[in-house]
Amino acid sequence: MGKKARLIINGKSYELPIITATDGNDAIDISRLREETGLITYDPGFGNSGSCISSISFMDGEKGVLRYRGIPIEQLAEQSSFVETSYLLINGELPTSEELSRFSLLLNDHSLVHEDMRHFFERFPRGAHPMGMLASMVNALRAFYPEIPERSEEDEINKTFARLLSKLRTLAAMSYRISMGFPVVYPSYFLSYCANFLNMMFDSTVRPYVIDDDMVQALNLFWILHADHEQNCSTSAVRLVGSARVNLYAAISAGISALWGPLHGGANQAVVEMLQAIHDNGGNVAPFIARAKDRTDPFLLMGFGHSVYKNYDPRGRIMKDMCHKFLAGHNVYDPLLDIAKRLEETVLSDPFFIDNGLYPNVDFYSGIVLRALGIPLDMFTVMFAIGRLPGWIAQWKESREDERGKLHRPRQVYCGYEERDYLPLGMRHAADRGDNSDALFRGKVRVRRTNAHSAVAIS
Ligand code: CMC
Numbered sequence: 001m002g003k004k005a006r007l008i009i010n011g012k013s014y015e016l017p018i019i020t021a022t023d024g025n026d027a028i029d030i031s032r033l034r035e036e037t038g039l040i041t042y043d044p045g046f047g048n049s050g051s052c053i054s055s056i057s058f059m060d061g062e063k064g065v066l067r068y069r070g071i072p073i074e075q076l077a078e079q080s081s082f083v084e085t086s087y088l089l090i091n092g093e094l095p096t097s098e099e100l101s102r103f104s105l106l107l108n109d110h111s112l113v114h115e116d117m118r119h120f121f122e123r124f125p126r127g128a129h130p131m132g133m134l135a136s137m138v139n140a141l142r143a144f145y146p147e148i149p150e151r152s153e154e155d156e157i158n159k160t161f162a163r164l165l166s167k168l169r170t171l172a173a174m175s176y177r178i179s180m181g182f183p184v185v186y187p188s189y190f191l192s193y194c195a196n197f198l199n200m201m202f203d204s205t206v207r208p209y210v211i212d213d214d215m216v217q218a219l220n221l222f223w224i225l226h227a228d229h230e231q232n233c234s235t236s237a238v239r240l241v242g243s244a245r246v247n248l249y250a251a252i253s254a255g256i257s258a259l260w261g262p263l264h265g266g267a268n269q270a271v272v273e274m275l276q277a278i279h280d281n282g283g284n285v286a287p288f289i290a291r292a293k294d295r296t297d298p299f300l301l302m303g304f305g306h307s308v309y310k311n312y313d314p315r316g317r318i319m320k321d322m323c324h325k326f327l328a329g330h331n332v333y334d335p336l337l338d339i340a341k342r343l344e345e346t347v348l349s350d351p352f353f354i355d356n357g358l359y360p361n362v363d364f365y366s367g368i369v370l371r372a373l374g375i376p377l378d379m380f381t382v383m384f385a386i387g388r389l390p391g392w393i394a395q396w397k398e399s400r401e402d403e404r405g406k407l408h409r410p411r412q413v414y415c416g417y418e419e420r421d422y423l424p425l426g427m428r429h430a431a432d433r434g435d436n437s438d439a440l441f442r443g444k445v446r447v448r449r450t451n452a453h454s455a456v457a458i459s
Helices: 033-037 073-079 082-091 097-109 117-123 130-144 154-180 193-202 213-226 233-242 248-259 267-280 286-293 314-329 335-348 351-355 362-373 377-401 435-441
Strands: 004-009 012-019 057-060 065-068 454-458
Touching: 004 033, 012 033, 065 073, 065 082, 065 314, 073 213, 073 314, 082 097, 082 193, 082 213, 082 377, 097 154, 117 130, 117 154, 130 154, 130 248, 130 377, 154 193, 154 248, 154 377, 193 213, 213 314, 213 362, 213 377, 233 248, 233 377, 248 377, 267 286, 267 335, 267 362, 267 377, 286 335, 314 335, 314 362, 335 351, 335 362, 362 377
Parallel strands: none
Antiparallel strands: 004 012, 004 454, 057 065
């Protein structure tokens, strides 16, 4: 018999099944909690709640572990390519060489975007952020390409995934070219996925782009490190929006919008802006660290901390290593790397950051790598989005195939007004508003605690 948890509320006992995980935290199944007890759970930020059962990626935040489909990120970073890793995430297994060739061919066949989509780009104002453009363009793809019907052949599904994987990369490069007023460069049959992207970004009739294998390798690694990360904010957005059965493009567009935020994927741009600000202020990291430690100051040290990792982010470690090797190998001197190293050293020996479990995350060194690849600052989060796409697709597919899957519809703990009457306009006076409304307007709602004697026991 499986393990159970016992929940005691006001002396009455309830048994809750425990779902056993292959690795990591087991879960108390509360799916019948409200029906049986009349209570719901409260977990702001969902740090204690499993929203799904998944077999795509695994992370252990305390030990700093990340695996895709069971394979450690370190091994994939060392031996795989981004295309192969995408296949692994979406299909669950590493491809044979024949499967990999077929997948690459499919990506190649679907790399062009409808010419009419260029007109969309041309109407965005100059200076529009590429993440906003990308989210809109991905949503617009549905107007040009069919969605996956409820019961589709596997071939049709794979074609749609390949279409999106390939076109997102083309759209990203196009958005940069058009924003700069440069002619669009089309994808080439003769180039690999990563080499194609660099070529679409930087090739020109007056200065042909020379593909550098180290750059291609660095980009492969950059995208592998971003390919999936369990139920993070953007992936949860993809699953939540997808649970309404919207088309794949709309769900991915929601993920791109979530990723844009500076606490999530937007951090890679914010890190470089912060390092630049330190540089422009004479290179002294101390005032920035002091601000980050000041609880009354909303300033955060970008690129540090993570909701799950309370140890060095394994992706951050690999990124840092790659950053050093790549810059040294290409004789690139970036003053921001010196500042980053100094900042990291100081932070890692400061009790505030140690006590709060704040270590460099994947975004801390990634921006310096992107700068060395020639990627402009406002494209950094777009680079994260291209990398995260196979993970979003895999998660969308898994949630669609999940027989337990339901429309995502969280509950809330309501702490607003009790029932009250509508007051006609002429009878309303701000001065008459009671404490409750005042608290509400300032966002200081009171949570009423029950004094019931409750306990949870695992048997
Ligand atoms: N600088 C200063 N203080 C921080 C930072 C930071 N970067 N990160 C967390 N803290 C504080 C936080 O405010 C909290 O203080 P208090 O206990 O007084 O409320 C304490 O440290 C513990 O924080 P936490 O609970 O470990 O972190 P969290 O889950 O609230 O937030 C985070 C996680 C990623 C939003 C946050 O660490 C952060 O804003 N970091 C900077 C932005 C960043 O680099 N984001 C990229 C994350 S990795 C890429 C991705 O997967 O999205």
